[in-house]
Amino acid sequence: MNIFGMTCAEVTAEVSLRYGKGQYHAAALYREIFKKGRLGSFENAPEFRASPALGRRLARDVRTPDCAITGSLEDGALKFTTGLHDGAGIESVIIPARSRATLCVSSQAGCRMGCGFCATGMHGFVRGLSAEEIVWQVYAARYILKRHIDNIVFMGMGEPFDNFDNVIRAIRVMSDQRGLDIARSHITISTAGHADGIKKLAEAEMPGLRLAVSINAADDKVRGELMPINKKYPLGLLKKSLLAFPLGKKGVFFIEYVLLSGINDSREMAGKLARYLKGLPVRVNVITYNGGASLPYSPPSGEQVKRFCDRLVEENIFVRKRQPYGRDILAACGQLVSTRPSGHSGFAAI
Numbered sequence: 001m002n003i004f005g006m007t008c009a010e011v012t013a014e015v016s017l018r019y020g021k022g023q024y025h026a027a028a029l030y031r032e033i034f035k036k037g038r039l040g041s042f043e044n045a046p047e048f049r050a051s052p053a054l055g056r057r058l059a060r061d062v063r064t065p066d067c068a069i070t071g072s073l074e075d076g077a078l079k080f081t082t083g084l085h086d087g088a089g090i091e092s093v094i095i096p097a098r099s100r101a102t103l104c105v106s107s108q109a110g111c112r113m114g115c116g117f118c119a120t121g122m123h124g125f126v127r128g129l130s131a132e133e134i135v136w137q138v139y140a141a142r143y144i145l146k147r148h149i150d151n152i153v154f155m156g157m158g159e160p161f162d163n164f165d166n167v168i169r170a171i172r173v174m175s176d177q178r179g180l181d182i183a184r185s186h187i188t189i190s191t192a193g194h195a196d197g198i199k200k201l202a203e204a205e206m207p208g209l210r211l212a213v214s215i216n217a218a219d220d221k222v223r224g225e226l227m228p229i230n231k232k233y234p235l236g237l238l239k240k241s242l243l244a245f246p247l248g249k250k251g252v253f254f255i256e257y258v259l260l261s262g263i264n265d266s267r268e269m270a271g272k273l274a275r276y277l278k279g280l281p282v283r284v285n286v287i288t289y290n291g292g293a294s295l296p297y298s299p300p301s302g303e304q305v306k307r308f309c310d311r312l313v314e315e316n317i318f319v320r321k322r323q324p325y326g327r328d329i330l331a332a333c334g335q336l337v338s339t340r341p342s343g344h345s346g347f348a349a350i
Helices: 008-019 023-035 052-061 131-144 160-174 195-203 220-226 235-243 267-277 302-314
Strands: 066-071 078-083 089-096 101-104 108-110 125-128 149-154 187-191 210-214 253-259 282-288 318-321
Touching: 008 023, 008 052, 078 131, 089 108, 089 131, 101 131, 125 160, 131 149, 131 160, 149 160, 160 187, 160 195, 187 195, 187 253, 195 210, 195 235, 253 267, 253 302, 267 282, 267 302, 282 302, 302 318
Parallel strands: 101 149, 149 187, 187 210, 210 253, 253 282, 282 318
Antiparallel strands: 066 078, 078 089, 089 101, 108 125
């Protein structure tokens, strides 16, 4: 049973169909897995004490991927790799904070967007992830790695809107109050500017979700050279989709901007960005380029970053310089790649 891709209501229907049991046992199964992190044994749960054979059968039928872990000792970031049934691998990153932790999940093995500054895209595309493979990353972070995860960002490997249906299904599972219970207001989808995906999300009736958009240049020529997606969804079309998006009363768009030395980091480019964002409620996250093997870019100096940010502040735009985590284990923005783990935690592959 692919329970990691199912809401509690769907599990109830499946348990009824497969085992002839109802909501009483289905809700208990869902609770044991998603609230308590228990796999492999359910017969000791109160609801299964009268039918331990059912508990054992359910434990055999719930499928999970294996997981190998690599940790960062420098800044607290933790990258872990999940091996999938077909030999593909995905990477996820836990980003520490003072009172909470954010999990950066992958939606695809690899990515076909081909952004020139991103190692993920340079390593090519393997496939989109199923909903259960996405949700598994949250489960692994909470219950295998023992981290208190209360924020999810789809900023790992892949373009979420290139795998729209599975991403939305995964979010429905993550936000199910009977399970992982992560509020949609604590979930952010980050897109490279997939205007059709933004339109589909607007129609999907998923209130509360946060949306981040990678701009990286408010100039079609420069952005097109950095991000091939700009050829299909140029800046004008992208802004039109954002203007039509049904943000909540206090909602904002998070604008992601990777600074590349000599490419998009000048005060002039900051001014263009400010003009482009006019009329949109935004917060701009400035990310200093993290570097990657064989990629032809370098990070700007601290002074250049300050000049860029100061120009945006002059235009009354909220700016935050995002701190990079996990550079030492290639876990920072743009550094994740498809890989197969060298070891595993003993769970059977999906």
